[in-house]
Amino acid sequence: MSIESVASPNGDELTICIEGRFDFSAHQEFRDSYERPEIEPSCYVVDLNRTTYLDSSALGMLLLLRDHAGGDSAEIKIVNCNRDVKKILTISNFEQLFSIQ
Secondary structure, three states: OEEEEEEOOOOOEEEEEEEEEEOHHHHHHHHHHHOOOOOOOOEEEEEEEEEEEEOHHHHHHHHHHHHHHOHHHOOEEEEOOOHHHHHHHHHOOHHHOOEEO
């Protein structure tokens, strides 16, 4: 499992790429990926293209990101989900809280 975050050149968007299993073992690394004092993005993109597994603790971590980004006013896109990951997000009604593409 690895997590990489990349800010856009102007700092308005932060893309977080998660590879492998997204579970509790990723908690601190995931938090570190968006709690970066040098940037304040207006939009977050969580790229799950290489995510093979997602559990309830990962759902909680996504909610923590949402809180960090401003709650109801946050702009967070979850992109490139495989079928199984998208099913978990749908069952959890995350499409009401995030833009899932």
